[in-house]
Amino acid sequence: MKTTKTIFQQGNHKWVAIVRDPEKPNYLVDTNEYLVTHGGKGLLLDPGGAEIFPAVFSALSAEFDPSALAGIFASHQDPDICSSLALWLEFNPGMRCYVSWLWSSFIPHFGGTADTFVPIPDEGTDISLEGLILQAVPAHYLHSSGNFNLYDKIAKVMFSGDVGAALLPPGEDSLFVEDFDRHIRHAEGFHRRWMGSNEAKRRWCERVSQMDIDMLCPQHGAIYRGADVQRFINWFDDLQVGIVKA
Amino acid sequence: MNALTMSTARPPPAGDDLLRIVRINEEIKRVVGVSFKINIMALNAIFLAKRAGTAARGFGVLSNELRVFSQDLRTCMEALTGLIHGCVNEVSIVLQDIRFARLLREAAELAPQSAAIAVLQRREDENEAHRQKLASLRGQLKRALEDAFQMVELGGVLAKSAKIEAAYGQSFAPSLSQVSGEFDGIVEEIRGSLESLRRSAFFTGH
Known part of the structure; x- marks a missing residue:
């Protein structure tokens, strides 16, 4: 089962990271899920x-009533992002799914109806969660051609999807980046290969x-915090991406 | 009954069913192809009977009946194909149900105090409705297959009667015998195909 870690809290405004399942089979890529709560939603x-x-649901439901989920934010269309959509909709069929307009007719193959999807325009949009404004920030081509990050101005937290992702070896599973130089080695190959556009990267x-x-x-x-955030941005800015070693 | 214990006892054969349906469909396609062959052969036989004149009048009537039979058989196979498509659709839904029920069951086991058990129960009810719909389609397909089999029995009688009539064809008797023999062979081939469909594990369950 995954564990939950509250990474930000101010009253009923919370960011919860759902991470690290020791029972996850190795053939599935490890993923982090995040729950933002505000005003009971x-x-x-x-x-x-x-x-x-099952692992995400059980961890989440220990913290929060799944039927109070107002929506899902899908950074892009990959199966590790949102192929569980139909299962979450079982708990609240009225739930909305925010996703790039580019994928709003592709993701319904995972579940949902015409009413489920809220297409996000290329320039981004504001998403309101019981009055808390979350900003969908364009991150196109990083790596998906229709890709968004989600920024919370109050919490100063940015969910960056695949940007900043690292494929950590067994044993290195701390929630936060502790040693940037050591950590970034696990991110380098991923970014070079998965991020398709230097121009898009520079703009981001x-x-x-x-x-x-x-x-x-x-x-x-792992999550970058404090000075490691700018350190990562600088590192990424310098990195040549869209490269295959073949 | 508790949703967590409800459906674990029944191993659903839906995955195997999909493979069986594919095989049935391939056999139906074969029968359609063969029935088209009968149509062409019957047309030729009608012309041959006309050339043979009054001596082959009975053969001509039977050839015409065989042509009608081939068209009826094709219509029947089209109806079977429609039912097959319905079964594919329903089996796909049942397969998805199985996967979702498994994942919801795991979630309910990990979080027994959550709403997962109620959702799983509701899911199981819907899944049961899908299973019943599939069972109904399976029954319809079986009945349609029996109808097709009856039709082929009639085709067999027509082919055998054509064999008898060929003997009265005087100088055309050898040609008419050859054609009627071919009719009989093809009808037997169709009968063999339908027999194998009847024995399909999709209907027998094993």
């Missing part, structure tokens, strides 16, 4: 693949470096 960010649904770095971010939370690997 929740938004689940990249809820994960169908096969890990420019945009994000102007934002006030305390924590950068990727979908795989």
Whole structure:
């Protein structure tokens, strides 16, 4: 079963990371899910693949009533992001799924109806969670061609999807990046291969470096906090991406 | 009954069913192909009977009946194909049900105090409705297959009668015998196909 860690709390406004399942089969990529709660409602960010649904559900339901989930934010269309959608909808069929307009007719193959999807325009949008404004920030081509991050100005937390992701070896499973130089080696190959556009990467770095971010939370690997956030942005800005060693 | 213990006892054969349906469909396609062959052969036989004149009048009537039989058989096979498509659709739903029920069951086991048990129970009820719909389609397909089999029995009688009539064809008797023999062979081939469909594990369950 996965564990939950509250990474931000201010009254009923919370960010909960759902991470690290020791029983997960090795053939499934490890993922982080995040729950944002405010005013008794929740938004689940990249809820994960169908096969890990039981682990995510049980961890989440220990913290929060799943029927109070108002929506799901899908950073992009991959199966490890949201192939569990139909299962979450079992608990609240009225739940909305926020996703790039580019994928709003693809993701319904995972579940949902015409009413489920809220397409996000390329320039991004604001998503309200019981009055808390969360900002869908464009991150197109990083790696998906229709890709968004989610920024919470109050918590100063940015959910960055696959940006900042690291495929950590067994044993290195701390929730936060403790040693940037050591950690980033596990992120380098992933970013070079998965991120398809240097231009898109440069724009993202420019945009994000102007934002006030305390924590950068990727979908795989550990969370960057404090000075490591800017350190990561600088590292990413310098990295040549879209490269295959073949 | 508790939803957690409800459906673990019944191993659903839906995955095997999909494979069986594919095989049934392939056999139906074969029968359609063969029935088209009968149609062409019957047309030729009608022309041959016309050339043979009054001596082959009975053969001509039977050839015409065989042509009608081949068209009826094709219509019957089209109806079977429609039912097959319905079964594929329903088996796919049942397969998805099985996967979702497994995942919800695991979630309910890990979080027994959550709403998962109620959701699983509701799911199981819906799944049962899907299983019943599939069982109903399975019954319809079986009945349609029996109807097709009856039709082929009639085709067999027509082919055998054509064999007898061929003997009265005077100088055309050898040609008419050859054609009627081919009719009989093809009808037997169709009968063999339908027999194998009747024995399909999709109907027998083993």
